[in-house]
Amino acid sequence: xxxxxxxxxxxxxxxxxxxxxxxxxxxxxxxxxxxxxxxxxxxxxxxxxxxxxxxxxxxxxxxxxxxxxxxxxxxxxxxxxxxxxxxxxxxxxxxxxxxxxxxxxxxxxxxxxxxx
Amino acid sequence: xxxxxxxxxxxxxxxxxxxxxxxxxxxxxxxxxxxxxxxxxxxxxxxxxxxxxxxxxxxxxxxxxxxxxxxxxxxxxxxxxxxxxxxxxxxxxxxxxxxxxxxxxxxxxxxxx
Numbered sequence: 001x002x003x004x005x006x007x008x009x010x011x012x013x014x015x016x017x018x019x020x021x022x023x024x025x026x027x028x029x030x031x032x033x034x035x036x037x038x039x040x041x042x043x044x045x046x047x048x049x050x051x052x053x054x055x056x057x058x059x060x061x062x063x064x065x066x067x068x069x070x071x072x073x074x075x076x077x078x079x080x081x082x083x084x085x086x087x088x089x090x091x092x093x094x095x096x097x098x099x100x101x102x103x104x105x106x107x108x109x110x111x112x113x114x115x116x
Numbered sequence: 117x118x119x120x121x122x123x124x125x126x127x128x129x130x131x132x133x134x135x136x137x138x139x140x141x142x143x144x145x146x147x148x149x150x151x152x153x154x155x156x157x158x159x160x161x162x163x164x165x166x167x168x169x170x171x172x173x174x175x176x177x178x179x180x181x182x183x184x185x186x187x188x189x190x191x192x193x194x195x196x197x198x199x200x201x202x203x204x205x206x207x208x209x210x211x212x213x214x215x216x217x218x219x220x221x222x223x224x225x226x227x228x229x
Contacts, residue, residue: 004159031214031215033216033217035219040221041221042205042219042220042221042222043160043205043217043219044219045216045217045218048214048216049214050213050214050215051214054214056213056214058216059218090159090160092159094215103148103150103209103211103215103217104150104162104165105160105162105215105217106162107159107160107161108159109158109159110157110158110159
């Protein structure tokens with residue numbers, strides 16, 4: 001099992017450019033999430049998908065769109081990148097029912113995005 | 117809105133001592149609270165969860181307490197080792213909203229030999 005994979009690992013964009021961050025999980029998890037992490041701010045939820053076919057906004061959704069392509073894949077799109085979107089982006093997933101019953105999340109390695 | 121806060125300053129302790137990290141929250145009554153470890157340049161890794169009806173949970177050298185009256189969780193690492201140096205994050209679980217989490221900002225722990 002690869003767990004949660006993210007591509008690319010690093011990206012530099014110019015202001016106004018668009019890009020899609022890809023995330024896939026091979027654990028048959030139902031729910032998937034996108035976070036951004038900034039120094040001193042912790043992890044903040046951008047969007048999540050509780051199940052295939054549904055998506056919902058998190059704390060900081062402005063400037064982003066998401067697509068739950070199928071059960072495995074959940075992508076995050078920046079339509080017009082801004083310097084304020086410079087951050088580290090993490091994708092995560094969780095099973096609907098887990099051994100602990102407590103919705104623990106499994107994280108990918110992150111994408112480090114710089115917008116100049 | 118819900119708010120979750122952890123020790124804002126980094127915690128430096130000597131090897132062998134017990135590290136205690138604090139997580140306080142407001143405006144929410146979580147059914148679960150989770151703790152994660154994050155190493156530099158990597159994604160968080162789940163460590164422990166504790167339910168609202170559990171006062172204490174242990175896993176090897178880790179212990180978590182949960183006081184729903186004080187709205188506080190304490191995370192202890194006993195007999196700490198330099199390999200325990202990392203950032204530790206607590207998170208509230210919204211199980212009725214697709215299991216989404218709200219994270220604290222994390223506490224950086226440094227264990228000196």
